[in-house]
Amino acid sequence: MSESCLIAKLDHYVDLTVSDKDLLGKLEDEEWHVDRKHQLRDGGDEVDSLYVVKTGWLFSYTILPDGRRQVLQLHYPGDIVGIPDLAFEHATTAIETLTGGCLCPFPKKALDEIFEQSPRVTALLFSIGMVDHVVLLDRIRAISRMSAMERLAHFLLEIQSRLRITDKDIGAEFELPLSQDVIGDAIGLTNVYVSKSFARMEERGDIRRDGRKIEICREDELRELCDFHDRYMRIDTSWFPEDA
């Protein structure tokens, strides 16, 4: 078994036992390679499978009645995509790849074994779900109440802090494989205004851009600008059950 990003991500938060790792490893038995711009599923599709992201980025979105698109979530290596659809027979969002990559599909039922065998891993998955929840609340706050530039700053910082979990030594610079169209659809702006906001941030010296590389030059100022909080760094594991 090659090194798993999912296990790496979870291991960031607690020390997993060998049997925990075995349990999680089963989710990655099967491997799929997918191209860039491949649509995994469409909203409304009948689905029973989730995917562990091994490499590559994806995003989920929905289309509004007038044809516009709302990007809802980005998915990185180590994430499980499709989890929100656990509760539904039909997909609530469409999912598409942003880059080529490798995915590991598994059926919903595979979670049973985790719930049955390891309360500790269960608590961890539950907690990570809550982290994602709080990240969404932060995003609602940004979209609902902040200016275009603040929203964009928040978006970039959120991505950076997520990347740091699975990629310890990400510095100020990282690759952002998103068109300005996608960014706009994620934070409720048009591609035009995203471009203008990027230009302003660059003028101010907050960031630098080179193609799709982004460098965050003044992280502290940007954090203050959009009142950003890193939700990924640490979680409270004090209440977790011991493994049997």
Next chain:
Amino acid sequence: MSESCLIAKLDHYVDLTVSDKDLLGKLEDEEWHVDRKHQLRDGGDEVDSLYVVKTGWLFSYTILPDGRRQVLQLHYPGDIVGIPDLAFEHATTAIETLTGGCLCPFPKKALDEIFEQSPRVTALLFSIGMVDHVVLLDRIRAISRMSAMERLAHFLLEIQSRLRITDKDIGAEFELPLSQDVIGDAIGLTNVYVSKSFARMEERGDIRRDGRKIEICREDELRELCDFHDRYMRIDTSWFPEDA
């Protein structure tokens, strides 16, 4: 033990066994009565307890650096409040009551027993978390992309569909114990624009108002207007483990 709203809510989705109900009942051992406008906790507070809402409404929110408020979630009888903070040592949001009511506090650690003893209830709690997640995604979509009136319509329909879970025979009319200030802070509008949007909806005959009673007169048209989907009604339990 008086009838529990939490159990009623969960029982809406699956048939709970007697031992499942016992397990859940323990979360409601202790009872607190709280007044209207009581702040349960502030953002940043060190917290270890969650609450089952027995009666009354609450909301969670954060304050922006400039003093404005973002309302993040409403909490109804049957909900567990504070769940997002499971993953953190310090509260990410403040929580306040909208009405007087009765709450049942319990420590995070009380969830251990559920995770250890009932994979089935665990799966259900997990799934309900995912429902809440999808509800947030819907709200992001509404706030990010829709007009003031559409956002307001979406907000009302979301509340109505949530109320239907614990209150089977809610019809077109229900009590809404929220000031327009709070509504505005929830959907990213000012109280002034909420008032104007309400007035327009009433003119069009979509709703009627009487004090804080709301009647949804043309539910189907409103659903279409804001592309509303009921996420609460049913969840997919097909993959749930059997209880030991």
Next chain:
DNA sequence: CGAAAAGTTGAGGATCGTCAACATCTGTGG
């Protein structure tokens, strides 16, 4: 190398915010 996709820039316009005055409702104490 050429075509399509993505990004930039500017002009004009719509939606919603701000401010302010006023109206109405709610609850409390006299």
Next chain:
DNA sequence: CCACAGATGTTGACGATCCTCAACTTTTCG
């Protein structure tokens, strides 16, 4: 039962942010 104060809701004038449209440039990819 009434008086009053504070909270809540309404309405209008004016302005800012962001959208739309459109032409153009640059980058990407087959």
